[in-house]
Amino acid sequence: MSLKTLIYNVAGIALSQEKKILLVSRLNRRLNALGLRSFTEYYNRVTRNDPTGTELQALVNAITTNKTEFFREPHHFKILEDWLNSSEEGVKSARLRGLRIWCAASSTGEEPYTIAAVVKASVSRAEWNRTSITATDLDTAVLQEAEAAVYHESDIATLSDAWRRSIFLRGKGPHKEVYRVRPELRARVQFQQLNLAKRGWAIKKPLDIIFCRNVLIYFDKPTQLEVVQRACGLLAPHGLLFLGHSEGLTGITLHLEPVAHTVYRPSGYSSDTAHASVPRLQAAVSLDSDFGSKRGQFLSGSEGWATMTVGAGVVTVLVNRDAQRSCAAHFLQNCSNAGGARAVTSILRAMVRELQANASARSSIEAKLVATRTTSAKSEKIDCQTLLSVVNDWLEKASIAVTAQRVFEETADFRLELATGRVLVRANTEDGRPFAPQSRELGKLTAGRERNP
Numbered sequence: 001m002s003l004k005t006l007i008y009n010v011a012g013i014a015l016s017q018e019k020k021i022l023l024v025s026r027l028n029r030r031l032n033a034l035g036l037r038s039f040t041e042y043y044n045r046v047t048r049n050d051p052t053g054t055e056l057q058a059l060v061n062a063i064t065t066n067k068t069e070f071f072r073e074p075h076h077f078k079i080l081e082d083w084l085n086s087s088e089e090g091v092k093s094a095r096l097r098g099l100r101i102w103c104a105a106s107s108t109g110e111e112p113y114t115i116a117a118v119v120k121a122s123v124s125r126a127e128w129n130r131t132s133i134t135a136t137d138l139d140t141a142v143l144q145e146a147e148a149a150v151y152h153e154s155d156i157a158t159l160s161d162a163w164r165r166s167i168f169l170r171g172k173g174p175h176k177e178v179y180r181v182r183p184e185l186r187a188r189v190q191f192q193q194l195n196l197a198k199r200g201w202a203i204k205k206p207l208d209i210i211f212c213r214n215v216l217i218y219f220d221k222p223t224q225l226e227v228v229q230r231a232c233g234l235l236a237p238h239g240l241l242f243l244g245h246s247e248g249l250t251g252i253t254l255h256l257e258p259v260a261h262t263v264y265r266p267s268g269y270s271s272d273t274a275h276a277s278v279p280r281l282q283a284a285v286s287l288d289s290d291f292g293s294k295r296g297q298f299l300s301g302s303e304g305w306a307t308m309t310v311g312a313g314v315v316t317v318l319v320n321r322d323a324q325r326s327c328a329a330h331f332l333q334n335c336s337n338a339g340g341a342r343a344v345t346s347i348l349r350a351m352v353r354e355l356q357a358n359a360s361a362r363s364s365i366e367a368k369l370v371a372t373r374t375t376s377a378k379s380e381k382i383d384c385q386t387l388l389s390v391v392n393d394w395l396e397k398a399s400i401a402v403t404a405q406r407v408f409e410e411t412a413d414f415r416l417e418l419a420t421g422r423v424l425v426r427a428n429t430e431d432g433r434p435f436a437p438q439s440r441e442l443g444k445l446t447a448g449r450e451r452n453p
């Protein structure tokens, strides 16, 4: 077995080539400290002469990347705040029972203390006293630092004065550059070691909130899937799972649905609050997924392809070019009544919200539409022209440019590349040819007409 395999087996961390170079420099320090001359000697030391496991832990601590900061990915904390203040029954009773929050890769503590500060600012004193935040990490050195809760001016440079005051006590005299997290916040955060890549997590369920951010990227796909699945199993029905900015669940089919970019909740959860009007989102972005909007679903993602056959109705694709992310909904609503049109526009609104989750400007969003005029037995009430005008009117009011549009006489095949927003279409009459490269890219609109009909 090699060091690489040992690291994978122990920590689930799949080392990339560039990480290997970093590892060599980090481990050289261990070799020097132990007076060893080669990595083979080091490997033997860790695997054969480490009865207490101290060197194995030192190896693990050396390979982890611990970058973190207060309010990292700030939009997540706004979502947390909104969730805390929502009138959902599940959330209200969780607050009364005492919130249970897990921060699953807490590094040096900035993340769990940010969570603590946001929760404390939103709940009553009694609710705060019942709140418990469990912060875990594999790396014992960062856990020690996190527990000490001491930070320096440079660590909190971006924090507003209000947050500085509510999170820290500042040192005096020669220590005035030193900040310690307030005891009332520290009291609610318990640190413990936990290896996400190993079974048997000592975490009590149900959890209301899970932060598992910027750690999945170090794992391979099967480990990522297993970690998310197990975390999902701990989550209360009203709970939220936060992943890191590049850790969306693309291609992973789970009982989760996105509520915003990289924020998920268990699927099928229905609340009787204002949130009920927000359409449910399709969880997984995978090939051949069906993203019908009858139940308020749409598909969103930034990786891979989505394909489908458009038998009737209108497929609306919204693309955020800056974020390299797309959403698509297949509308099949009967828009001759106000309810159908309302359902369509509320889904469109939710799609735009999803694409703006990273605070992108609306001007970076464009729309592409594919429709068919077919009236099948199943869809006889669907008047494609009315549906198309509802979508077009709403987009115009929302100042979202329709850059491509095509109406087929019969069913069409449709394929969307999520990162680029490239759409390929082919009439079903064009036989079973593969999509690329023969299929046409959906044409650009010129004066309201498609260039390559």
Ligand SMILES: C[S@@+](CC[C@H](N)C(=O)[O-])C[C@H]1O[C@@H](n2cnc3c(N)ncnc32)[C@H](O)[C@@H]1O
Pocket (backbone or CB within 6 Å): 011, 012, 013, 064, 065, 066, 067, 068, 069, 072, 104, 105, 106, 107, 108, 111, 136, 137, 138, 139, 142, 194, 195, 196, 197, 212, 213, 214, 215, 218, 244
């Ligand atoms: C880049 S930091 C992310 C910190 C924080 N979650 C954030 O987003 O700012 C990744 C953390 O994951 C931890 N980690 C790596 N492998 C782990 C594992 N198998 N189990 C638990 N934590 C792990 C590392 O020790 C490190 O502190």
